[in-house]
Amino acid sequence: MGSRVWRAFRRNRLALVGGGLVLVLGLSALLAPWIAPHDPLRGRLPDRLRGPSTTAVSGKLYLFGTDNLGRDILSRVLHGGRVSISLGLLVVGVSIVVGVVLGLVSAYAGGWVDTVVQRVVDVLLAFPYLVLAIALMGLFGPGFLNLVVALAFKEWVMACRIVRSEALALKTAAFVEASRAAGAGPARILVRHLLLNVIPGAIVVATLRVGWVVLMEASLSFLGLGIQPPQPSWGVIIADGRDYLFRAPWISTLPGIAILLFVLGVNLLGEGLRDALDPRLAGERVGE
């Protein structure tokens, strides 16, 4: 299976581009403490509001320019990527685990368990994503972990629905019936047949959703309800530059480009994975 998937994936040039973008941005975020040219939190006031690729009074080079406190934008974007990407991965990771477990149990148990889980799913789907997250952040107050909870609160629903519908189809499949007839217990059927077969679908959903969560983090942090300054995240840096659009447009522009490239990369990668891993999912909407 592995080599077939890899062959199908490799033929998809857009998916390779996406993978490349994710790899480059992910690595640069991961290695930020070692490759960032300056301290992302310490500014030099004489060097404030320097344009991109200018050498400042101090003789330092600022490739992406500086902000109103003289902080290096490149270093902040690199470190901000650490926060934004890790938050995206964490939210999606938690949500996928919850969504897969509830989706499988819901499909396998059926009856009132299924009804209860699906009604909860319906209700959460009725709330616009950002509205719910903003209200929850208002309740919890700012902070990284609160942000994870506020976003994962609805996020698991996406995986749950897709896993449930896949598991429902698998449940009545001939090979599962055969296994049951041969005396396999519920645990074996759940793990061996259902779980293992929904994993490819879950990987695709997870990949496509990371981009969405990164966009939501940016929105919340931009509004001042997510990551709190001075800690940089891509949304925080865009917000920092908002009051300087006239004098220093680069502050808000560059982190936005980083978001755009990362989310684009994740989407291309996810669609490539979907086509390679699970052609049945093609056309399935994984949006809000």
Next chain:
Amino acid sequence: MVAYVARRFLQALPVLFGVTFVVFLLLYVTPGDPVELYMGQAGTVSPEEIARIRQEFGLDRPFLEQYGRFLWGVVRGDLGRSIIHRRPVAELIAERIPATMELSLFAALIALLVAIPVGVIAAVRRYSLLDSVGTLLSLVGVSMPGFWLGLILIILFSVTLRVLPVAGRMTYGTGLDPRTGFLLLDAVLQGNGRAALDVLRHLAMPALAMSAGMMAMTMRITRSSLLETIRQDYVRTARAKGVPEPRVILRHALRNALLPVVTAVALNLGALLGGNMVVETVFAWPGLGQRVVDAVKTRDFPLVQGCVLVYALTYVVLNLVADLSYAFLNPRISHGKEG
């Protein structure tokens, strides 16, 4: 058909209940005593006074009874009072709805006017330059934060070219009397051309920033849906009969291809409403989105609760409309018992 509509409405009921319950919980679990929130500074009110107010607001009643009271209020349109504004929440929401609706509808209009023609051309001229450019732009459109696009538009049109205003809904002094709250409609009704142009200039950037996501999504759905329809037998039959190609596409194929587009647009309108609060903040647009963001920041929980409820109810209704419109438009959907 009537049975189908009735059943779909009945299906929406438990969701509506669930939504009101979650929204009620939002205020119920709010840290701190709601009475103290209402009274402002704690410590200036005697315990007896607090007990009296608790009784008056029914806060000493059991959980379910409080929920029942809340639900009854919602049915009557009573969403409580704002702590900060000291006015009814329903009023504070109602006065912001026209601004948000005007912006959302305008954004949707821009999105459809661009997305459907481009989607059609991309499908008809598959693998052409326009198809590639359209596909690339739609990929970029869904990968970009709308509020950031708004900032880029400001840098481009307000800072560099100086042709569009940065914020607000209109310039003062155009002689416009905002009667309906839909300023463009007001300007047209009052025959005030100068005001209409001014309103349009204010609408342009926020609407464009909001429309990007919907435009991208609609373009992709139109393209893929039309590509699928073109392969159908009846389209081949029409071509074989000698129907001219533009007519085949527009009359035969597109009409059916637009079905999933209608559904997607109705669903997206809900997402548009939810996502527009950040764009409203960027452009200081006095809509519902800005109201809820301000309410969260000032910890005005009754107002937050009311706004969230209105957003969710709108969302449920739009979902219902999407389903029903699909059923109405698609003759292949059966409305019988199995439908």
